[in-house]
Amino acid sequence: MCGPCAGHDDPYACPRCSNPRSYIVRGLCDRCALHDRLAELFDDTSAGPEDQYARMRTALAECDQPATALNWVRGSHSAALLRGLLADGQPLTHEDLDTMASASSRGGARTVDYLRTLLLAYQILPARDEVPARVERHLARVTARHPEHALLLRAYVRWSLLPRTRRRKHRDHASANRLRWAQNRINAAAAFLTAMHTTGLTLAEVTQHGVDQWLTEGRSTRYDLRDFLIWAHRRGHAGDLAVPVRPRPDPVAMDDDSHWEILHQCLADTALPLDVRASGALLYLFGLELTRIVALPADAVSVRGSDTVLVLDRVPIHLPSPLARLLTELTNQPPPPGWIANHPGRWLFPSTEPGCHLTGGGLGRRLAAHGIPNRPARAAALVQLAQDMPPAVLAPMLGLHTNTLVKWRRRAATDWTAYLEARQSEPAG
Structure with a gap:
């Protein structure tokens, strides 16, 4: 609560306390105005500790940026949605929000999803994997536009995409990656079926020439059709139609000197922000994608005996002491400032949004602003690792598929062969 009453004669002071008056709500300071708004918002709920919303109300009232919280309570769509849900007086569930999101426009669904992150952050709702629900919501939108293909698309998603989407959670913690992976395949399947339908062909009648x-x-995203056609052929819905793997340019790795110089800078340069140093070190040592780095949970770093270990997949990696100190300092760092900062984070790289981590794009821009390249560094790190360790050993450490690491090992062998040939062609001097 606000401090003791004082300064009532000061026209610029809050009449309840000595704080300056708010620019948002006239007459009161931000903290007092926030308390009043929260009392209105949660008026229909009980005040006891068993109240479903007690933790959220207390955290908002005590946040270190009352003006930001006050703006959210007064003017945001998600707060208005919460106000309407509280007025019903019924305990809120994930299923309630799923129904609302499915019946809403894209903007309305985003409002529901943002409110859900708040309720998850304050433990009002139990944690769950959100990706399958969003995949089904995306499927509903696609089938609404293409009802003639709804039966086939629903079967494909239910029996093929959704089970693999759930399994991929253990290998890819970044929800955005898994969601995009599924959405792209649904979109490609729907677009292909629609294109064939306009030519008067059923899926069983499509030829390889048509594909x-x-x-x-x-665009190259059409190559995501490969997954759907493989499933359709196995289920007898289509012939044996081939779609090549999407062509990708060969990654260009940075030279070794630059790679090790920037890695040393990340480990030793205290002038860089801590999150930039830690993410850069993980990128340059292990070749992790930025979406994997930002989705690392805080408990991925732990102490076992006298060693600090990092668990990326199944095998703990014993960290060298400079990186161990860096990641330990990062895990002990207070959460970023904001009106939800008093919510304990569960990510190594938390964002200012409740319960969320940074995005891969946001981290990439942050690294680039400090002169730390991303893709060339990842290529250089994976080439080096592929030279030093067999794919079968490396795969369970990094959480990559063995076939992916076999390709990097071949790339490393190709680079080494080219290097030897270049050295042999040099004139003796």
């Missing part, structure tokens, strides 16, 4: 022509007439 090849459709692939060449659009």
